[in-house]
Amino acid sequence: MNTIFLMNSLWVMLSTILVIFMMGGFILLEAGSTRMKNAGHIAGKTIFTFGLASLAFWAVGFGFIFGDHANFLIGLSHFFYSGYEIEGMNLSTSIFFLFQLAFAGISITIALGGFAERAKLSVYLVFTALFSALVYPVVAHWIWGGGWLAEHGKQDFAGSTVVHLTGAMAAFAATLILKPRIGKYNRDGSTNNIYGHNQVYTALGVLILWIGWFGFNAGSTLSVDKGFFGFVAINTNLAAAAGTVAALIISWLVLGKSDVSTMLNGALAGLVAITASCAFVDTWAAVVIGFIAGILVFYSARFFEKKKIDDPIFALSVHGTAGIWGTLSTGFFATPELATVGKPGLFYGGGFEQLGVQLTGVVVSSVYAFTVSFIILIIIKKGLNGLRVSAEEEAAGLDISEHGSYGYPEVFYKDKVTNIKEKKVSFFSEQKG
Template identity: 55%
Template sequence: MKESVLLNLLWVMFATILVMGMQIGFALLEAGSARMKNAAHVAGKQMISFAIATLSFWAIGFGVAFGKGNALLGTEGWFMHGDSMSTAGVPIASTFLFQLSFAGVSLAIVWGGFAERAKLSLYFLFGAFYMIAIYPVVGHWVFGGGWLAAWGMQDFAGSTVVHLQGAVAACVASVLLGPRKGKFNRDGTVNVLPGHNQVYTVIGGFILWIGWIGFNAGSTLSVKDGFFAYVTFTTMLASSAGAVVAVGLSLLHGRKADIPTMVNGVIASLVAITAACAFVEPWAAVIIGGVASAIAYWTAIVVERRGLDDPIFACSVHGIAGVVGTLLTGVFAAPRLVEKVGVGQMGLIYGGGIHQMVVQLAGIGATILYAGGVSWFVLSVLKRWMGLRVQEREEVSGLDLSEHGAYGYPEHIAFMKEEKRKRA
């Protein structure tokens, strides 16, 4: 193996480890954002769902996304057999693992819409279907040489493919599952159901932030000329701007520096810069991160007031921010960087007209229609067949106990029961 190929292989595998490590971040973030009675369930399903995702993507999903086929989907490469192509000259196994880590992140986003009321079996069934027939199809359109790639859509690491797609499925699930018990009053006013551990939320957010370096910079698939460092640079600028904007809005609107808002500001800006990180100048990265953070903040409030219970704010933080980042790439894509990456055209402010924005908008619309429509159909069928939601008494007692037979914090629960018995 040539030295250059070996270095590329090592870089891709290192990036894969970083992106797979984001599963730990999601587990901590979601567990910390959930109530204590559901914490172990929220963290544990992350592990088993990733295992199911791996097997499903290996069997069919990878072939649909990256196998040879047509403009809509790959038609070969099941179980990684056939002529599916690796990238950057690295072995097919490393290509599979890298792309699996991306698909796993998208699936983790989906679960935000299921949190604290969905049956455990639903994660297995919908997770497998998502990895076989939803994520890989849109992945093929953009990453696998499909019709959006041919049009020149600029989505370097997946603001649309990974994040928007996962958020759309999460929003569909939130609608079909209905709100958690006690979330809304009869008059429609909102009750806060705070997560049980903000420290977990912050640590989870920081792990995601670090893992995002593998997500964005790893998408260069090469160490040649060190371009991955530039991608990391724009990613860090955008996410830092998002953090500052989120804290500022929290102070102005709520008069407190809300911790979950801070974390969500970082994540929303990371989601937005994921499409643009290789295409924009540093100053544009700051704008993209700040704008995405601000819009995600306000849309999260609006969505909740409209009666949608989205416990992890997937719809705004991953969905709306994904739309913002994808569209603004068409505005700020710099000529020198477009030429370097070799995808699409320069952005609106550089005299490129609205062409690239139209392409970006087409990708957003097609993704929403496909991921949303198929998710709605599949979840509606599952709802009629087996039901999506645990029984009310199981939701009240907590999914740790009803689905797994033990609380994540058994000593604390035992203490609370003893205190209740003494007061009685």
Template identity: 60%
Template sequence: MDAVARSVDMVWVTLSAILVIFMQAGFALLEAGSTRMKNAGHIAGKQVLSFALAGIAFWAVGYAIAFGEGTPLFGTGGWFLRFPAEEGGIPTEILFLFQLAFAAVSLAIAWGGFAERAKLGAYFLFGTLFVAVIYPVAAHWIWGGGWLSTLGKQDFAGSTVVHLQGGIAALVATLMLGPRIGKFNRDGTANPLPGHNQVYTVLGVLIIWIGWFGFNPGSTLSAQDGFFGYVALTTNLAAASGAIAALLAVRIFTGKADIAMMLNGVLAALVAITASCAFVEPWAAVIIGGVAGALAVFSVFYLERRGVDDPIYAFSVHGVAGIWGTLSTGIFASPRLVEIVGVGGPGLLYGGGLRQLLIQLLGVTVTALYVAIASFVALWVIDRLFGLRVSEEEERMGLDLSEHGAYGYPEQLTPSGDVVTVVRRASAEEAS
């Protein structure tokens, strides 16, 4: 029976890893649909590059730093996945695949801050550094037996480890690159640069929502007691609440029921519940998701008014919501669920006092500072050596053509990047 139970757990974790990996397809559609047509092929294609870079870097170095034995700050053994064989439990190879999927998602989030104006070479260099030596350190602190885990930091599936790290890296990148050409006027007012395909964006978010059932329920690492079903419930309740809250918030702010903001609300709610999904009751999941959705909308408008051009809203959705989600366990963590999970203590509303909330705040603060400093140093060096941003001519032309030599939609774009219709093009060819 033990062998059967172990086999079921191995299949469950592998399936969960596949679901999280499939989120890359969601990010490709989300980001490509949210950006302009002249960059669509580049934006979608970099998701493949992102996962490829993560696969090699995390195998060679990152997994060892995150989960190898070592100091409270980082792991020092297990390079190239050379871990001692264990009797029972889930094999290292499966755990690696699962954790690789998480690291790749964090990198995909970071890429949002680079969109539509960064050199392809910057993706190679920063992506490798991020997955190999930046992301794994905070992962070790919280998940790998590091100093925050010994304090009882609660982050069940990665509001801090995955989403806050990616969101902070994206913010640093977008600040260093500066706004896209034409985004802001001289008086500081913003111009809309709408994405070219909202249907892609909707489909991408739905794929990501489905993939999240590998993200959160999969983090139980076991199918034996059915607890993953409870985690799936809180995850879905939060996402639904986030969609509704964001749509209402943007309607209040602008008078329009903006679909893109509703989608941001779904993602922000999923980010927020990722830390607390195993620690909170269903009613609290609804509150956490709703607050996250509204916060994301507010953050998007606030940053734009401050002159920050975050094309995919990576920091608002993953950074701001990641902070809120991490703190929320310190407020809403239920004693009965804390006992089941075995990490940290109950939240403020259950008589736990401020201790857990302060631990959560400490985790958010040190992680954000570490990732901000490390990302800035890495990007500063890359900028000085090779440059981060494409030329003005290349940006106006579009990265599809300037970086790859072909448009993602060759029938609908001229070399100058202007949209034309297939009918017009066909009519001209017939006339000639």
């Protein structure tokens, strides 16, 4: 066993830990972006859905993506992975398996953002298993597992399409079927802002995700050879920085205030956008890609709001719109020296060929992820007698209705005690009167 094999294995294991720790970022991001009465539910479902997705990926997902005897859609071996080594890999296959599992976990977490504050716990369970087996692995095989898009030179280094856009399209399907949260839109068409309960949690979640993204993108080199992962990390950070600044500026210009949630979404949009192109573009292009993503996420969120599509954690804009832009960006900015997959982009003399491949990948992956997710949800809806909790349960919050306890028990139980005391005082006052 040579030194480079061991170093590659160690680097990818460290990257795997960073990617899995991104779950902590999503917990804080989603909980902070939603209401206090659902915080415990969001934290808990993130953990159990990652556990369930891990089992589904172990059983069939890894084999569907990277299995031998592949056909047009999927691979057909390596099911129930048991730790064996696959020939031709310059790192431990077990560690590669864990790394890919972490990516699958991130994609389902993104998808479940479309369910926030209104879906039954049982729906999360069934959808997670089916998405992790039938949706994510198919798109991943097409692009990363030697499938037909890979054969055409589709560029998606770390998953703007495979992970983010796939998850976002599933979230889109869920958002349409579940419909908006109670109180979000009025009969006259006006909109009510439903603010998240803790902006500090949201900001800390974004920072954790930002750090985790170094494992996500730089770890996707799968190698320490020549230190190229450092270049990928620089591009990742520059795009995130540019997205943050662009979102702050555009919100300030349009709204007259530098909106904090927009700024945070800009950072994430920059990260999502550079995920496809981080290994294929120069540093100046990474700044441009991130900056454009920060502007796009602002207008995308406003577009969905006008269309009465209730997206509590902005999954459609952050992971969908930015994922599309990031995937297309290599068709413009991929350089001849860095385009180890596919061809150079339009601005480097490559013409429209690579851009056409990127656009094809976006369209077919989006259509597949949305359609299959929509069908799965319709089947689940009939099988479980609905996807959504009752109006009473939604009003009470999913913490208490789905789990029997509050994420913030001191706050809610204190309110109950206060209400009881107020009723007693009112009763005795009436008796004395």
